[in-house]
Amino acid sequence: xxxxxxxxxxxxxxxxxxxxxxxxxxxxxxxxxxxxxxxxxxxxxxxxxxxxxxxxxxxxxxxxxxxxxxxxxxxxxxxxxxxxxxxxxxxxxxxxxxxxxxxxxxxxxxxxxxxxxxxxxxxxxxxxxxxxxxxxxxxxxxxxxxxxxxxxxxxxxxxxxxxxxxxxxxxxxxxxxxxxxxxxxxxxxxxxxxxxxxxxxxxxxxxxxxxxxxxxxxxxxxxxxxxxxxxxxxxxxxxxxxxxxxxxxxxxxxxxxxxxxxxxxxxxxxxxxxxxxxxxxxxxxxxxxxxxxxxxxxxxxxxxxxxxxxxxxxxxxxxxxxxxxxxxxxxxxxxxxxxxxxxxxxxxxxxxxxxxxxxxxxxxxxxxxxxxxxxxxxxxxxxxxxxxxxxxxxxxxxxxxxxxxxxxxxxxxxxxxxxxxxxxxxxxxxxxxxxxxxxxxxxxxxxxxxxxxxxxxxxxxxxxxxxxxxxxxxxxxx
Amino acid sequence: xxxxxxxxxxxxxxxxxxxxxxxxxxxxxxxxxxxxxxxxxxxxxxxxxxxxxxxxxxxxxxxxxxxxxxxxxxxxxxxxxxxxxxxxxxxxxxxxxxxxxxxxxxxxxxxxxxxxxxxxxxxxxxxxxxxxxxxxxxxxxxxxxxxxxxxxxxxxxxxxxxxxxxxxxxxxxxxxxxxxxxxxxxxxxxxxxxxxxxxxxxxxxxxxxxxxxxxxxxxxxxxxxxxxxxxxxxxxxxxxxxxxxxxxxxxxxxxxxxxxxxxxxxxxxxxxxxxxxxxxxxxxxxxxxxxxxxxxxxxxxxxxxxxxxxxxxxxxxxxxxxxxxxxxxxxxxxxxxxxxxxxxxxxxxxxxxxxxxxxxxxxxxxxxxxxxxxxxxxxxxxxxxxxxxxxxxxxxxxxxxxxxxxxxxxxxxxxxxxxxxxxxxxxxxxxxxxxxxxxxxxxxxxxxxxxxxxxxxxxxxxxxxxxxxxxxxxxxxxxxxxxxxxxxxxxxxxxxxx
Numbered sequence: 001x002x003x004x005x006x007x008x009x010x011x012x013x014x015x016x017x018x019x020x021x022x023x024x025x026x027x028x029x030x031x032x033x034x035x036x037x038x039x040x041x042x043x044x045x046x047x048x049x050x051x052x053x054x055x056x057x058x059x060x061x062x063x064x065x066x067x068x069x070x071x072x073x074x075x076x077x078x079x080x081x082x083x084x085x086x087x088x089x090x091x092x093x094x095x096x097x098x099x100x101x102x103x104x105x106x107x108x109x110x111x112x113x114x115x116x117x118x119x120x121x122x123x124x125x126x127x128x129x130x131x132x133x134x135x136x137x138x139x140x141x142x143x144x145x146x147x148x149x150x151x152x153x154x155x156x157x158x159x160x161x162x163x164x165x166x167x168x169x170x171x172x173x174x175x176x177x178x179x180x181x182x183x184x185x186x187x188x189x190x191x192x193x194x195x196x197x198x199x200x201x202x203x204x205x206x207x208x209x210x211x212x213x214x215x216x217x218x219x220x221x222x223x224x225x226x227x228x229x230x231x232x233x234x235x236x237x238x239x240x241x242x243x244x245x246x247x248x249x250x251x252x253x254x255x256x257x258x259x260x261x262x263x264x265x266x267x268x269x270x271x272x273x274x275x276x277x278x279x280x281x282x283x284x285x286x287x288x289x290x291x292x293x294x295x296x297x298x299x300x301x302x303x304x305x306x307x308x309x310x311x312x313x314x315x316x317x318x319x320x321x322x323x324x325x326x327x328x329x330x331x332x333x334x335x336x337x338x339x340x341x342x343x344x345x346x347x348x349x350x351x352x353x354x355x356x357x358x359x360x361x362x363x364x365x366x367x368x369x370x371x372x373x374x375x376x377x378x379x380x381x382x383x384x385x386x387x388x389x390x391x392x393x394x395x396x397x398x399x400x401x402x403x404x405x406x407x408x409x410x411x412x413x414x415x416x417x418x419x420x421x422x423x424x425x426x427x428x429x430x431x432x433x434x435x436x437x438x439x440x441x442x443x444x445x446x447x448x449x450x451x452x453x454x455x456x457x458x459x460x461x462x463x464x465x466x467x468x469x470x471x472x473x474x475x476x477x478x
Numbered sequence: 479x480x481x482x483x484x485x486x487x488x489x490x491x492x493x494x495x496x497x498x499x500x501x502x503x504x505x506x507x508x509x510x511x512x513x514x515x516x517x518x519x520x521x522x523x524x525x526x527x528x529x530x531x532x533x534x535x536x537x538x539x540x541x542x543x544x545x546x547x548x549x550x551x552x553x554x555x556x557x558x559x560x561x562x563x564x565x566x567x568x569x570x571x572x573x574x575x576x577x578x579x580x581x582x583x584x585x586x587x588x589x590x591x592x593x594x595x596x597x598x599x600x601x602x603x604x605x606x607x608x609x610x611x612x613x614x615x616x617x618x619x620x621x622x623x624x625x626x627x628x629x630x631x632x633x634x635x636x637x638x639x640x641x642x643x644x645x646x647x648x649x650x651x652x653x654x655x656x657x658x659x660x661x662x663x664x665x666x667x668x669x670x671x672x673x674x675x676x677x678x679x680x681x682x683x684x685x686x687x688x689x690x691x692x693x694x695x696x697x698x699x700x701x702x703x704x705x706x707x708x709x710x711x712x713x714x715x716x717x718x719x720x721x722x723x724x725x726x727x728x729x730x731x732x733x734x735x736x737x738x739x740x741x742x743x744x745x746x747x748x749x750x751x752x753x754x755x756x757x758x759x760x761x762x763x764x765x766x767x768x769x770x771x772x773x774x775x776x777x778x779x780x781x782x783x784x785x786x787x788x789x790x791x792x793x794x795x796x797x798x799x800x801x802x803x804x805x806x807x808x809x810x811x812x813x814x815x816x817x818x819x820x821x822x823x824x825x826x827x828x829x830x831x832x833x834x835x836x837x838x839x840x841x842x843x844x845x846x847x848x849x850x851x852x853x854x855x856x857x858x859x860x861x862x863x864x865x866x867x868x869x870x871x872x873x874x875x876x877x878x879x880x881x882x883x884x885x886x887x888x889x890x891x892x893x894x895x896x897x898x899x900x901x902x903x904x905x906x907x908x909x910x911x912x913x914x915x916x917x918x919x920x921x922x923x924x925x926x927x928x929x930x931x932x933x934x935x936x937x938x939x940x941x942x943x944x945x946x947x948x949x950x951x952x953x954x955x956x957x958x959x960x961x962x963x964x965x966x967x968x969x970x971x972x973x974x975x976x
């Protein structure tokens with residue numbers, strides 16, 4: 001099975017990269033970059049195989065479920081892997097300039113480890129493996145948050161660690177219940193055996209609660225803003241773009257495959273929480289005076305959008321949510337990078353004192369504005385396509401009020417994006433010291449934002465990839 | 479890709495690519511930047527010329543790129559889009575020359591001209607859009623790329639004006655998006671079609687269609703500055719004069735008015751819209767806007783603000799022409815799209831000249847300015863008489879067709895609106911002319927710059943003179959082939975299947 005080379009390599013390669021970056025810290029940057037390019041190649045290769053042959057299942061070591069470990073790749077996994085690869089490559093290039101030598105020796109091994117955990121998570125075919133990868137992901141992420149040093153970052157990391165462990169614990173309890181009831185942890189086998197029973201409902205509740213805590217859905221978002229804002233900029237980008245999406249991915253996968261079809265009430269509840277997150281996150285973002293805190297609150301809002309697809313339960317709706325996830329990942333990375341540049345340049349991120357950065361860092365402000373256009377859903381951008389699909393699904397299903405939330409959320413995002421851009425044109429009262437930003441950091445931010453725009457012009461390709469293996473064609477589309 | 483499918487893309491690229499290159503030019507590369515600007519503008523004009531010529535000989539210029547399953551990005555040259563694209567490419571060339579002269583020596587010109595080119599690209603995209611989603615895309619793009627032009631000066635006032643502009647336009651864009659998606663779920667298509675594509679939908683959908691109409695017109699009415707959505711326009715006056723000229727005559731308000739044309743004629747179809755009973759309310763909104771804008775203009779002492787309220791009023795003429803059912807009124811609305819552009823851009827150029835040369839910003843400072851700047855004020859005079867609707871100028875043609883069309887369509891009350899508005903126009907323009915030509919000039923001007931024997935720089939003087947002559951020509955030569963009037967008649971025959 002040739003495709004498997006690609007899938008397995010995509011997991012093993014970053015692990016090997018993490019080891020070598022750890023063993024040869026002086027060579028960490030070239031080693032990490034080579035690994036990053038290698039992973040991107042693997043994901044491209046996997047994509048090619050999937051396009052040629054459709055969804056793929058592979059038994060590691062030839063054992064197969066229920067005994068061995070299975071990997072499974074369909075359009076949904078592929079999209080997540082691609083988003084990770086795109087963001088990962090951008091962050092890798094960005095962090096060359098961002099971290100000094102001392103920080104770099106810790107950053108690279110941890111980041112490669114995080115990447116391995118993400119890739120493994122998106123390829124796992126059973127819920128226990130998902131638990132393992134989720135735990136690995138959490139540990140790597142916590143360590144990366146602590147990388148900034150200082151009391152603020154350590155407090156943030158500690159809080160994140162506790163939340164992460166608690167979330168995983170809930171998830172694990174749910175997994176245990178399911179295993180006890182049906183004697184398997186394989187998603188496909190569970191899907192065939194699962195039926196409505198109190199134990200299943202308890203499992204659904206535990207799993208959902210754990211994953212929602214990790215995805216930071218309102219009101220479980222309390223930990224996210226301070227953690228994401230205190231981390232170093234490339235790490236903030238990774239957390240907002242990928243790490244919170246990983247737990248969402250698990251929830252989506254289980255929702256589509258395992259959860260009993262009668263969970264319509266739960267769907268409405270999730271969307272209600274999502275809608276509250278959109279409005280609350282947007283309003284809070286608007287109130288912030290610090291740029292990174294603002295962006296972190298916007299992540300809370302954007303995560304809310306993803307949950308609006310649950311009550312719509314149509315292929316268009318799921319596709320829209322997944323497209324939202326993809327374009328938010330790319331755009332938010334660009335925005336955190338731009339914020340990192342501004343912080344690097346002026347030594348602060350107070351919005352009212354941006355002091356004409358539009359002249360002094362034109363590429364960065366352009367990146368911020370373009371990515372912002374995607375976040376608020378203006379055409380042409382990935383965010384617009386996602387919003388269009390979700391709106392269409394909302395109107396077609398007769399639940400137009402979810403569409404209204406999308407519209408309001410877009411307006412709130414527009415308000416904060418342009419608040420920042422507006423201050424980028426004006427002078428601040430007192431002049432500030434500044435230092436030059438490495439060229440690579442400016443250009444990688446711009447490149448990421450260009451990807452967010454291009455996602456709006458060439459949407460048909462990713463949309464076609466999503467359909468491989470019909471991930472949304474099952475129960476979710478009823 | 480053949481020439482016919484590539485042509486609309488080339489027309490877009492002729493301003494997009496120079497714009498992108500200009501962003502990266504260092505500030506002091508004046509010659510390169512000017513060359514790029516003028517080359518792009520000239521090339522675009524030439525391409526549009528070729529496109530008009532080709533369209534007459536049966537070429538079908540259309541580009542299609544898939545963006546979503548079942549939805550394409552369509553750029554197409556149909557008669558209506560040619561009307562708008564020709565207007566914007568001619569006026570862009572003129573405005574570019576003017577802007578080069580106007581911004582001489584000021585900071586951040588590369589940024590300015592970069593966004594200036596993007597702004598025209600978006601306008602041309604709006605013009606060439608072949609379906610509602612493509613229109614929406616360029617319409618929103620226009621919002622984004624005009625923002626940096628409005629806040630260009632980087633002052634606190636400019637930032638506030640930019641914020642107001644965005645609050646209005648982003649909210650408008652949202653309404654438009656909502657209407658578009660809803661329409662798509664009902665009709666399954668968004669392609670602009672002469673006489674509309676909705677009349678086949680059953681009576682059960684009519685309420686929804688009326689709501690969608692309100693959403694779409696609400697979204698478009700923001701940029702077209704219809705009452706009560708006009709608040710951003712007078713504030714946006716803080717922008718440099720070429721930007722005001724562009725916003726008022728070519729790009730933003732015109733995109734709104736043009737969008738209303740598309741929705742009424744090519745989405746709903748005028749007859750079907752009349753069946754739904756949405757045209758009369760639209761006409762009333764337009765009529766109220768006409769009178770209100772003129773009333774407000776009467777009391778503005780700031781020259782650019784007076785012109786801004788005049789724009790509010792004049793653009794509503796276009797909407798009025800669209801909303802009256804009947805071919806003659808349609809001709810009036812269509813032709814005023816062009817005429818208003820040419821006349822208003824003249825007035826803004828002149829206002830910019832007064833500000834740049836003499837430091838005059840207020841009407842009360844204009845005493846005797848006609849003697850100091852005779853050419854500028856001559857152009858201004860032609861523009862104002864055109865606005866008032868004096869024959870044989872362009873504005874007269876528009877008003878004549880609107881009036882006759884209103885009587886034809888059984889809407890006699892419109893004639894009173896037109897007459898009242900003309901009186902008001904005269905009321906706020908003629909005192910300016912009187913002061914400028916007949917009152918004694920003051921001992922010194924607020925901030926005078928000397929240009930030797932000429933009244934002002936060439937690049938500032940030539941554009942208003944040219945557009946004033948165009949105003950004259952559009953009126954005098956209205957019956958000549960290829961005049962805006964003849965083209966508007968041609969479009970009308972298609973929209974009414976005459």
